[in-house]
Amino acid sequence: MPKGWFYWLLGALLLLTMVPIWWHVPPSLRCGVGPRLLRTGAVPLPALIVLVLSRLLGRSQWLALLGVPLGLSSALCEHLSLFGTEPLITSLDHLPLRLLLTGDGNLTGLCLLGLVLTWLTLVVTGPSSAFGAADVGVTTVFAILSAMYFVLPVGLKSSALVTAWVFAILLIRGPILDHRRFYLVPALLACVAHPISVLVGR
Amino acid sequence: MSRLSRVEKAALLLLCIATVAPLWVGRYPPLLDYPNHLSNLFIWRHLHDAKFRFDQYYTTNLLPLPYWTQYTIEYPISFVVGVESAQKIFISLSMLGLPFAVARYARSVGRDPRLALFAFPLAWNANTANGFISYNAALVFLFLALALFENYLRRPHWRLALWIALCGGALYFSHILGWAMFVVIAAVCAAASAITSRDPKKILLSVHGPLSVHPERSEAKSKGENKSSVPFDKLRASGAWRRGRQILHNLLPLVPVGAIAAMAAYFSHPASAKLPVGGVSSFGGPLNDVLANLSMMPSWLVDFFPGSIDEVCLILLMGIWLCILLLRREPGTASLHLTLASLVVLALYLCLPRSLVRPFYWFAVNRRIAVVVVLFLVLQVRGSLSHLQRAALGVAAVISLTYLSTVSLHFYRFNQRARDFETVLGNVPEDKAVMPLMMKKSDREVNVHAYNQWGAYIQLRQGGYVTPYFAVDFPLRLTVPERAAASWLDPTRFNFSKETADWDYILVHRPYARDPFQGHRNQVKLVSALGEWEMWEIVRAKQ
Numbered sequence: 047m048p049k050g051w052f053y054w055l056l057g058a059l060l061l062l063t064m065v066p067i068w069w070h071v072p073p074s075l076r077c078g079v080g081p082r083l084l085r086t087g088a089v090p091l092p093a094l095i096v097l098v099l100s101r102l103l104g105r106s107q108w109l110a111l112l113g114v115p116l117g118l119s120s121a122l123c124e125h126l127s128l129f130g131t132e133p134l135i136t137s138l139d140h141l142p143l144r145l146l147l148t149g150d151g152n153l154t155g156l157c158l159l160g161l162v163l164t165w166l167t168l169v170v171t172g173p174s175s176a177f178g179a180a181d182v183g184v185t186t187v188f189a190i191l192s193a194m195y196f197v198l199p200v201g202l203k204s205s206a207l208v209t210a211w212v213f214a215i216l217l218i219r220g221p222i223l224d225h226r227r228f229y230l231v232p233a234l235l236a237c238v239a240h241p242i243s244v245l246v247g248r
Numbered sequence: 249m250s251r252l253s254r255v256e257k258a259a260l261l262l263l264c265i266a267t268v269a270p271l272w273v274g275r276y277p278p279l280l281d282y283p284n285h286l287s288n289l290f291i292w293r294h295l296h297d298a299k300f301r302f303d304q305y306y307t308t309n310l311l312p313l314p315y316w317t318q319y320t321i322e323y324p325i326s327f328v329v330g331v332e333s334a335q336k337i338f339i340s341l342s343m344l345g346l347p348f349a350v351a352r353y354a355r356s357v358g359r360d361p362r363l364a365l366f367a368f369p370l371a372w373n374a375n376t377a378n379g380f381i382s383y384n385a386a387l388v389f390l391f392l393a394l395a396l397f398e399n400y401l402r403r404p405h406w407r408l409a410l411w412i413a414l415c416g417g418a419l420y421f422s423h424i425l426g427w428a429m430f431v432v433i434a435a436v437c438a439a440a441s442a443i444t445s446r447d448p449k450k451i452l453l454s455v456h457g458p459l460s461v462h463p464e465r466s467e468a469k470s471k472g473e474n475k476s477s478v479p480f481d482k483l484r485a486s487g488a489w490r491r492g493r494q495i496l497h498n499l500l501p502l503v504p505v506g507a508i509a510a511m512a513a514y515f516s517h518p519a520s521a522k523l524p525v526g527g528v529s530s531f532g533g534p535l536n537d538v539l540a541n542l543s544m545m546p547s548w549l550v551d552f553f554p555g556s557i558d559e560v561c562l563i564l565l566m567g568i569w570l571c572i573l574l575l576r577r578e579p580g581t582a583s584l585h586l587t588l589a590s591l592v593v594l595a596l597y598l599c600l601p602r603s604l605v606r607p608f609y610w611f612a613v614n615r616r617i618a619v620v621v622v623l624f625l626v627l628q629v630r631g632s633l634s635h636l637q638r639a640a641l642g643v644a645a646v647i648s649l650t651y652l653s654t655v656s657l658h659f660y661r662f663n664q665r666a667r668d669f670e671t672v673l674g675n676v677p678e679d680k681a682v683m684p685l686m687m688k689k690s691d692r693e694v695n696v697h698a699y700n701q702w703g704a705y706i707q708l709r710q711g712g713y714v715t716p717y718f719a720v721d722f723p724l725r726l727t728v729p730e731r732a733a734a735s736w737l738d739p740t741r742f743n744f745s746k747e748t749a750d751w752d753y754i755l756v757h758r759p760y761a762r763d764p765f766q767g768h769r770n771q772v773k774l775v776s777a778l779g780e781w782e783m784w785e786i787v788r789a790k791q
Contacts, residue, residue, distance in 0.1 A: 133556065133559075134559035134563070139546050150537075158538075158542065159538065159542070170573070170629075174631070181574075
């Protein structure tokens with residue numbers, strides 16, 4: 047179980063993630079005060095969902111760190127629509143562009159890589175025990191959401207992708223202790239760098 | 249690692265057949281650079297054949313440049329089976345070689361070789377679609393060389409060093425990008441192996457001397473050196489000195505690999521092959537940002553033909569790989585070298601330019617590495633595969649077979665239409681010069697401009713001269729000035745009055761939006777038209 051300072055760290059990172067909505071606002075996020083407040087409220091959602099579900103499913107709560115950059119996802123500026131399709135190859139090509147809100151191309155790309163590398167390392171180094179009911183459930187939801195990303199209209203793709211990523215985080219099993227905690231470093235850097243990337247690349 | 253079961257062997261055989269089948273379903277594999285590689289080999293083989301009159305226009309220019317591996321293998325085979333089959337055999341070998349080389353590397357880094365199954369569909373990637381024949385062969389040598397190097401780091405032996413040198417040489421003469429990847433990965437792994445080695449025997453081995461094992465003597469010597477008061481001896485006894493020597497020792501097999509490349513570069517006279525090479529600073533090209541590089545990766549994997557089947561197969565294969573990753577029942581062991589190799593390849597993919605524009609144009613540099621990045625990603629699954637994981641791999645085999653069969657189907661349909669070309673060309677006397685005018689460069693069966701270099705096929709029948717497609721004069725060089733002809737990159741700019749003086753006939757691939765003979769209809773006569781092809785004779789006014 048993480049100690050109190052973990053929650054302080056999580057809170058600080060979430061506050062940092064909210065900054066681009068109010069300060070040096072990128073064109074994609076420019077709107078009135080009301081919508082901004084709504085978006086600010088949406089920022090901590092992915093991390094909080096991961097935090098709650100990880101507790102329910104017996105996962106490490108450190109995983110919430112991987113959900114923090116998703117607060118500034120492309121879903122925030124998505125115009126929800128039931129119309130518009132695209133070829134599958136475009137959905138595949140646009141996958142990296144739809145997960146995180148794009149700021150500076152290099153920095154956002156590195157943030158994305160940091161998240162993916164952390165995820166991969168934690169999955170690879172996780173325990174190799176048999177799948178429980180929770181694992182099957184999480185995997186099924188993740189598979190359905192991933193399929194939805196390819197099937198849904200363009201205006202809903204980012205939201206589906208972000209939700210799929212939340213469940214992808216929950217696929218990481220086992221306690222995050224000792225050397226495994228060091229694998230969180232790229233994700234931690236991504237949490238800090240992503241708001242900066244949005245500010246820089248506005 | 250358990251042995252392959254009968255079912256797995258049968259699946260392997262089926263996959264091998266399906267992997268090479270697209271090449272053999274018709275005469276014309278619709279791959280971008282394929283025709284010009286073919287005509288290069290054909291001209292070289294028939295250079296002094298009076299029937300083709302090639303020696304009036306070309307001479308050999310056999311410099312020690314990359315691509316030699318391809319021509320060295322194809323040239324002798326062509327005496328037995330002909331030029332076209334020789335090239336297909338070479339490509340088949342490199343396509344089949346990839347999964348086997350990846351399996352060999354997987355075994356050397358402690359991964360289950362069955363994971364190499366994913367290399368079967370990935371053999372038909374965007375590099376193959378672009379006809380990067382030598383680069384594909386280089387990938388085979390890359391994984392073989394890395395597997396050998398991994399074994400060398402574990403058990404140094406001169407025989408292994410020799411094999412690495414041979415493989416590294418073949419790699420350089422296949423493709424410089426593959427060679428560069430190998431050298432960087434091997435150097436990083438050699439250093440890491442020496443730094444992280446906790447085996448005293450291994451460290452002492454290097455103190456005593458390369459490639460000889462006398463740990464007891466070395467240990468005694470080492471102890472003696474510790475007592476010595478001479479500063480140099482203290483330094484020699486120190487860990488840093490030992491590790492430094494270990495690094496050099498590990499790097500030994502790379503010396504001949506580098507020397508072969510250095511000698512080849514020294515004697516290659518790049519200028520005579522139209523390769524204006526200068527210092528490192530003279531190289532340059534557009535760089536993608538990291539996000540753009542990540543974004544273009546799927547297109548450089550299996551976006552082979554129009555429609556969604558290739559993408560669906562890719563998505564399903566990704567899903568199955570993820571299942572295999574999650575269904576792990578064995579903890580397995582970490583492989584530092586595999587991790588480092590993966591990171592190096594990823595870094596090269598992110599840092600190299602998209603294409604090279606100076607000092608010469610070289611299409612697609614970092615994009616070619618996308619498939620290597622994915623192959624390294626595939627190998628991240630630790631431990632031997634359980635029954636459940638192998639069952640998932642069985643599903644991957646079925647999907648791979650579907651993908652490969654679809655490639656065959658598209659190639660077959662392409663050939664059905666393209667073969668009308670032979671009938672149309674059959675109406676032209678063999679000594680006449682035919683200019684290709686590919687008004688429609690693409691085809692509905694593939695995503696590349698399959699007709700771009702079609703003139704090479706004209707050359708295979710008519711002999712003589714056809715506009716060169718490759719900028720580099722290797723293995724042949726033109727001995728005459730280039731003739732005015734329609735641009736193969738932009739045939740819509742065709743200018744009849746300026747570009748037909750040296751030609752007798754014009755082969756047109758239709759349809760075309762703008763009449764290429766507008767204003768000159770009285771100077772051309774339609775000889776034949778069939779399917780998508782037209783053959784026009786240029787009628788010259790009698791003097």
